[in-house]
Amino acid sequence: METAITDIRCTWMDFYEELADRLxxxxxxxxxxxxxxQxxxxxxxxxxxxxxxxxxxADIDPFTVFGLFNKGLSDVNRKKVAAGLANEFHLAAxxxxxxxxxxxxxxxxxTFYAFSGHPRRKEGDIDRLWTVFEAALAYADNPHEAxxxxxxxxxxxxxxxFSISWKMTMGLYWIRPNVFANLDSRxxxxxxxxxxxxxxxxxxxxxxxxxxxxxxxLALCSQILEAMNTGAYRYRTFPELSACAWLTSQKVNQQNKEREKEREKASQDNSLGDADIETVHYWLYSPGEGxxxxxxxxxxxxxxxxxGKLENLNDYASKDDIRRALLAQYSDKTxxxxxxxxxxxxAHDVKPGDVVFAMRGRGELLGRGIVEDDYEYDEKGGYYPHLRHVKWTHKGDWHIDDKPAESVLAEVTDYTTLVxxxxxxxxDAGGETETGEQPVDYPPYSPEDFLSEVYMDEATYDDLAGVLRSKKNIILQGAPGVGKTFAAKRLAYSMAGVKDPERVTMVQFHQSYSYEDFIEGFRPSADGFKLVKGSFYTFCKRAxxxxxxxxxxxxxxxxxxxLSKIFGELFMLIENDKRGPKNKLQLLYSHELFYVPSNLYIIGMMNTADRSLAMLDYALRRRFAFFDLLPAFDSAGFVSYRxxxxxxxxxxxIECVVSLNEAIAQDETLGRGFCIxxxxxxxxxxxxxTDAKLSSxxxxxxxxxxxxxxxxNPSKSNEWADKLRRSIK
Known part of the structure; x- marks a missing residue:
């Protein structure tokens, strides 16, 4: 680790700083x-x-110039651009x-700006970028009050x-890496x-x-530098810290790609994914024609x-650029x-850890593998120069019923029946066997993380988590916009202690949802009907x-x-004292003896303002705790955000909406369950x-x-509608 960090520090910082001075x-x-x-x-x-x-x-800023060789290019091309800049600007480093x-x-x-003609492009955007560039160099080289x-x-x-966000800290880090901390997502x-x-x-x-x-x-940069100067960490500078962050992320990715992350049901887990959580995607792939x-x-x-007439795919900025290159290189009329x-x-969407199914035609499955690394361009690859390394885990010849459309490469993650x-x-297939699973280092998630994202005080969170822990089933009920879905997922993560999407899944009930969707049922197949397991059954088995x-x-x-139709015989099994293998019931279709595990918690959500809904079944109501989520306009977190x-x-x-909520709560036909x-x-x-956003x-x-x-009572709705409109004039 230390050798790598030293090498990194010695081979790029001087070049970047000299380029900044020259620009x-x-x-x-x-x-x-x-x-x-040019x-x-x-x-x-x-x-x-x-x-x-x-x-x-027509114009350009200095940070975008740095971006010319600090983006998704191959290292070979990054070095070419850097060498060209060194030659053109006479850099000695x-x-x-x-x-x-x-x-x-x-x-x-x-780019650090919107293109000309874009509605978010403002006069002076590029001039202001030059100003902060010059001011950053002046402060870094001679820090004092002025x-x-x-x-x-x-x-x-x-x-x-427009188009700045976290890129600002990246740009500052490029030009003076010992002074400014890079705060990109990694x-x-x-x-x-x-x-x-x-x-x-x-x-x-x-x-x-x-x-x-x-x-x-600047205060955060100073805090981090002060902490590193204590010698308590293996990095002493921002470049060393960034190098450690990169090396650590590579180690995690290596673990991820070695681990088989298949799930029995891939249906709606992906809807719960967060930006910082890797999820497995499934791909069909044709290894050559036929x-x-x-x-x-x-x-x-x-x-x-x-x-093969197309060279490195990383050199194309969009699908349209690739399409234009194909049209130029291949003369057919498609x-x-x-x-x-x-x-x-x-090149861009297939990720290490994704699962690939090799196909011949539409119905013949040849094998399965796990993607190991990023895209490469192989100059010696002949007609097939575009390369990914894959650990092929199985090889054979299987025929499938649910025949997908034939394609060279197609993502099928959302086609759960096919997956x-x-x-x-x-x-239980033969062929190549797989190595043992490696644990994934999902980001930790604590109650403190929950409280930093959800507008709720600590005492309320403790009550909420405590009720769910003891009852095992809870319904979060509240008016539109109180953040029930947002809070439910983060409540699960906070109790699990980690943002692991494999341990949290979500379904949505509707009038056509049935026992067959939830537990098990027969579905049509090429040979008649086959028994298909539902979302709750599958998740219980995982738990x-x-x-x-x-x-x-x-x-x-x-x-x-x-609810009676959906839960069926599971009404009894979801009770907190009826969990575990000692309490089994026979399922309707398979006659399997089934139980709900004690480590599974059910979080329901209910909109209290939906008057079209019938009352909950009393038998189910007894088995759930009900927790009210209220508008949090006065919470410390929301006030700080506002x-x-x-x-x-x-x-x-917002003040008008708070007054409106008081009127709604006092209305005998509505009540606080209808508050906004x-x-x-x-x-x-x-x-x-903006005015347009608030008006919308x-x-x-x-x-x-x-x-x-x-x-x-249209006069009352019109009265409050006018008040809301006047508040943003």
Missing amino acids: LDFRDDRKELIDRL KVFAAENLTLPKLDTYEVP PLPEAFVGIPTLNNLNA TETGFISAYDAVLHQ NRWFLGLPGNMPQNINNEIRSLKAVPEAAEY GEKWDEFFESGTMRLGW SQKKPALALWQF NELCAFFD QNDSDKDYFFIIDEINRGN NGLKSAKLNRL GHSYFCGMDAEDV IVEYELVPMLREYWFD
């Missing part, structure tokens, strides 16, 4: 800067990326030998521009892990919901795609949309096989289904709080609800 000379001559960038790419026989609406950008730990941009979002004040002013002026994840920083910094990092303003950002390359690819542990999609997904049928072949951990089954709109948006109109609108929740106003950044919330969400509430 500053072009602040007032950006046309010359753009001309030089020369760099032409000299290296590369295509200048699309940087504006026009073929040649040695070229970077490696890019480990240096943050990179998404190819599809690689340069700090200048930096704070310039930073805060660009923070809420570093925030790493800094938030216990033991990698003092607990107060762990907590502060995990609580960040948006890019901090300048004063808070499967002709299967034996070769199996032996070499690879999957390859053809279209649109090339399907091949372009397959090539793009092969279940394909996975079933390998429960039974992992009895040391808690599992959580979430039911949205629980009062919309015919204050951070700094919008007088939003404040007036806070989530209608959540998830916004300061730049999102009022006109298309709140006013229609009032008309439904007071359908028999």
Whole structure:
């Protein structure tokens, strides 16, 4: 670890800092800067990326120049661009030998500004980026009160521009890596892990919901530097920290790709995925035309795609770019949309750990494998230069009933019936065997994390978790917008102690939902009918096989289904004192003796403002605790969030809604179960709080609800609709 970090520190920092100094000379001559960038790419026989609406950008900022070689390119091309920049700008520093730990941009979002003509492009956006660039260099090289004040002013002026967000900290880190901390998603994840920083910094990092303003950002940089200077950690500088974060993430990815993460039912687990949680995706793949390359690819542990006239797919910024290249290289008259999609997904969407099913035609399954690494371009690959390494775990010849459309590459994650049928072949299949599973390091999630995301006080959370722990079944009931779904998932994670999507699943009840969907039932197949297991049965089996951990089954709109029909004989088995193998009942179709494990918790959700619903079955009501979720406009978390948006109109609108809720609560025909929740106003950044946004919330969400509430009293609904509209004028 230390050797790698030392190498990284010595091979890139001087180059980046010297490039930043040189770019500053072009602040007032950006046309010359753009001309030089064109020369760099032409000299290296590369295509200048699309940087504006026009073929040649009319203007550019210095951070976007750094982004030209700090995005999703191969290391070979990154070095080519860096070498071209060194030659064109006469840099003396040695070229970077490696890019480990240096943050990179998404190819599809690689500029620090909106393109010309974009509605979010504002006059002076690029000028302000140059200002913060110059101010950052001045502060980093000569920190004192005046340069700090200048930096704070310039930073805060660009923070809420379109396309900035966390990229601002990445750009600052590129130009002065010893002074400015990179806070991209990987570093925030790493800094938030216990033991990698003092607990107060762990907590502060995990609580960040948006890019901090300048004063808070500088204070956080100072805190992290101070902690590293104590010698308590294996990193002493920001570059060393970023390198450790990268190496740690690589180690986790290595564990992930070795672990078989198949699930018996892949149905709705993915709907619960968070941005920082890796989930398995399932792909169908044809190894050559008609499967002709299967034996070769199996032996070499690879999957390859053809279209050999196209070189490195990472050099294309979009599917359309790939499609245009295909049209230019191949003279047939097809649109090339399907091949372009397959090539793009092969390079960008297939992830290490994903499961691949090799197919011949539509109905013949040849084998199964797990993707091991990222896309590579193999210059010696001939017609099949586009490469991923795969650990093929099984090889054989199976015929499937649920025949998918024939495709070179297709994701089938959401086609749960097909995925279940394909996975079933390998429960007891012969062929290649698989290695033991490796645990996945999912992000930890504590009650403190819950309280940092959900607007609820600690005492209420303790009551909620305590009731669910003892009763095992709970229904979160509340008015529209109180965040029932948001809270339910995070409640499960906080009680599990980790953001593990395999231990949390969700279904939604509706009028057609049945026992056959929930437990088991016969479904049509090519040979007649076959018995298919339902979502609750499948999840119970998963929990039974992992009895040391808690599992959580979430039911949205629980009062919309015919509950007696859905639960059937399980009415008794879900009771907290009827759990476990000592309490088994025979299932209706399979006659299997079945029990609900004691480590499984059920969280239902119910909208109290839906008057079209019948009352809950009393037998079910006895088995669930009911917990009211109320609007949280006065909670400390929401007040802090609201204050951070700094919008007088939003404040007036919220105050009007609070008054409206008082009227609703006092109305004998409604009551507090019809109050309007806070989530209608959540998830916004300061730049999102526009007149159009607030008007949209009022006109298309709140006013229609009032008309439904007071359908028999239009004068009252009109009165409050007018008050809401006036509040944002």
